[in-house]
Structure formats: structure tokens, C-alpha cells
Amino acid sequence: QVHLRESGGGSVEAGGSLRLSCEVSESSTSRYYCAWFRQAPGKNREGVAGIWSGPMFTYYTDSVKGRFTISQDNAKNTLYLQMNSLKSEDTAMYYCAAVEKNYFRYPSYGNFWWKENAYNHWGQGTQVTVSS
Numbered sequence: 001q002v003h004l005r006e007s008g009g010g011s012v013e014a015g016g017s018l019r020l021s022c023e024v025s026e027s028s029t030s031r032y033y034c035a036w037f038r039q040a041p042g043k044n045r046e047g048v049a050g051i052w053s054g055p056m057f058t059y060y061t062d063s064v065k066g067r068f069t070i071s072q073d074n075a076k077n078t079l080y081l082q083m084n085s086l087k088s089e090d091t092a093m094y095y096c097a098a099v100e101k102n103y104f105r106y107p108s109y110g111n112f113w114w115k116e117n118a119y120n121h122w123g124q125g126t127q128v129t130v131s132s
Contacts (some may be wrong), residue, residue, distance in 0.1 A: 018128060057109075
């Protein structure tokens with residue numbers, strides 16, 4: 001059974017930075033497509049960034065492009081999300097998610113990485129609060 005555990009959330013002022021980590025236990029991250037999602041109060045969960053670790057392709061939702069960077073260290077089985085120039089609208093619970101590459105239910109990861117129902121492993125979440 002794969003377990004995902006996020007860390008690194010906290011409170012920061014607008015313009016500040018945080019780095020989230022997600023440790024994937026009992027398996028190698030190289031087997032998975034991984035992503036970060038977030039859910040703000042009263043809103044649906046949305047995909048923030050996804051990564052295909054083989055070719056190291058990365059994907060971002062428009063609102064975080066140029067500010068957030070997703071990365072993956074397969075030797076440490078850890079996924080990261082570097083968040084810079086944070087805004088109050090980035091306030092949310094952040095979740096990491098993973099799916100075995102051969103279980104991905106959509107035709108291409110690059111076009112469908114943001115689909116919540118594509119992932120079968122989820123962490124418990126870490127809170128990010130940005131004050132303006």
C-alpha cells in the first residue's frame with residue numbers, strides 16, 4: 001500500500017515563498033505520474049501542477065505558471081512544489097497525488113494531468129495560508 005505524506009505548509013505573507021514536500025512510501029516515484037492539487041474553502045479541488053518523471057515533463061495551471069515549480073527526486077521518493085511570489089488566492093489545502101503510469105485512465109498524461117479522478121493515491125494535505 002502506497003502512502004503519501006505532505007509537509008512544508010504554513011503561513012506566509014504575500015510575495016513570500018514556501019516549498020512543499022511529499023514523501024511516497026513503500027514504492028518508487030519513478031513508477032508514478034505525480035501531481036499537486038489544492039482546495040480552497042468553498043471551492044472544488046483543482047490541479048496545480050503535474051510531472052511525468054521519465055522525460056521530466058511538467059505541467060501547470062495558468063494561475064501558477066512562472067511562480068510555482070514542481071520537481072521529483074526519485075532517489076528520495078519525494079515530490080516537491082516550490083512556490084514563489086505567493087498571493088492570497090493561493091491560500092488552500094494542498095494535496096499530493098499519484099497514479100501508477102500503467103493505470104492512468106486518460107489517453108495522454110500531458111493533456112489530462114489535472115483530472116482529479118485520474119489519481120488513485122492521495123496524501124492528507126498540508127495547509128498553505130497567504131496573508132496580504
